[in-house]
Amino acid sequence: MSERRIRGTRKKKDPNAPKRSLSAYMFFANEQRDVVRAENPGIAFGQIGKLLGEKWKALDAAGKVPYEAKAEEDKKRYELEKLEYQKTLA
DNA sequence: GGCGTGATTGTTAGG
């Protein structure tokens, strides 16, 4: 039953809440957003979302590499904040 | 020792 808790009501979890990190999608979306939207002037968000996601994997495992790479480095970013958060929280 | 959970991340668009 792991239905990704559809973001209905974000609840607080930690006092400092370091917030995890981004995902490969976020980095990929960062580039697609201006690209996809540029090719789809006036496209509705609902369509972009789908069209974006299908293309996301549609490109190539190596294509997402750069995004993955950033996702990994971003994680480290969160890793640090969370570490500091734990220490400061404790 | 292995497990599941929840929380979060960012984009788009419009009322």
Next chain:
DNA sequence: CCTAACAATCACGCC
């Protein structure tokens, strides 16, 4: 301001 598809994530805490 918020939500919803789209996807990944993945660290955290726990017995």
